[in-house]
Amino acid sequence: MSNFDYDLFVIGAGSGGVRAARIAAGHGARVAIAEEHRVGGTCVIRGCVPKKLLVYGAHFAEDLSDARQFGWDVKETKFDWVVLRDNVLAEVARLEGIYGETLANHKVEVFKERAVLTGPQSVKLASGREITAKTILIATGGWPVRPEFEGSEHGITSNDVFHLETLPKRVVIAGGGYIANEFAGIFHGFGAHVTIVNRGDQILRGYDEQIRDRLLQISMTKGIEFRFNAPFEKITKNEDGTLHVEMKGCDAIDADIVLFATGRAPNVTGLGLDVAGVALNDKGAINVDDDNKSSVDSIYAVGDVTDRIQLTPVAIREGQAFADTVFGGKPTRVDYTNVPSAVFSHPPLAGVGLTEAQAKNKLGTIRTYTSDFRAMKNVLAGRNERALYKMIVDAATDVVVGLHMIGPDAPEILQAAAVAVKAKLTKADFDATVALHPSMAEELVLLK
Structure with a gap:
């Protein structure tokens, strides 16, 4: 037995952290994991899983319409946002429970509170408890970026969409990446008028030009509007609670919500990285080597908190490789070539x-x-x-x-x-x- 409380302490119970924790425990390590929000992380709780369920829900608008041409007598249809929202949240809660059971079955101790580094081999929980570990893994993921300008506090991020009380009729979405285009298709399918506002001149930068141009063409045909080269200047709240959005280079827009889908940043604020001596790169991500090790020998990082590929399956591979390498005696590295990706747009x-x-x-x-x-x-x-x-x-x-x-x-x-x-x-x-x-x-x- 070592002099440490645990062989491995994981900060962040998302996809990468959970995989690393249970695999390390399977290799015989004494493992604990801390999560200040909900077990499951971005993908399960407020990302790809609930978003894909909304995509399915929105696509029924076209399916029901098309069904008439296939001989189905589809009567007048009506969408109830609250029913879908609550069913999605219930499914998220079910999945969270499964993740918790998985950790418990592998004898991983779970602390449902925030943990911060206090040294290369120590952390402090929000409750005040100090814990030591031979190895620490940071898997805190990313967090939506909220741009700063006058009135930006009136906008929401993707984290908030799943909890909207009512369905907006007019939606302005800031950004041109996958999150912006996915939610554009979702809200349009639910009957909202959607305008994508992008400070740049193209959508889905990094994807093949012909493919992204085709999505733009189809989206415009559906009725989704686009404003390019239009950085935000100001958002003001009208007396009726709606929003007045002003941008450079184009007319102002009134909307019920403004959704910021302007990227995600590594979730490192207040983690105590400076105290432990963990180096960050110029993008604020944790610098790691090919074996997921940071600038501190005892501290590793996987997933979106590093500056690699921000995809859930990649974080899972990194968590597995870390655990196999450090605790399983099976040195493993992730191959980042030819990683497939998708945009669940319409x-x-x-x-x-x-x-x-x-x-x-x-x-x-x-x-x-x-x-x-x-x-x-x-x-x-x-x-x-x-x-x-x-x-x-x-x-x-x-x-x-x-x-x-x-x-x-x-x-x-x-x-x-x-x-x-x-x-x-x-x-x-x-x-x-x-x-x-x-x-x-x-x-x-x-x-x-």
């Missing part, structure tokens, strides 16, 4: 590997294949929305280096296709695979 898009522009810059000579089509369901429904699939191939080796798509079920299709890109399969391998007909996914093996 319609959704997904991609893996290099975009066309990245491939040209890196490889020089490439071949690009596209399929631009209407899904069979959309044809019969009379919906003109078109899907776009894109494959990027290294001309020298025939290896597929990128796949990008937008259309119904794009994330579900890309997950399997991402295996092929990760395995460095060639265009010839795709061509040699028999199509699964009739499906949208068959387009991937029929590209000419």
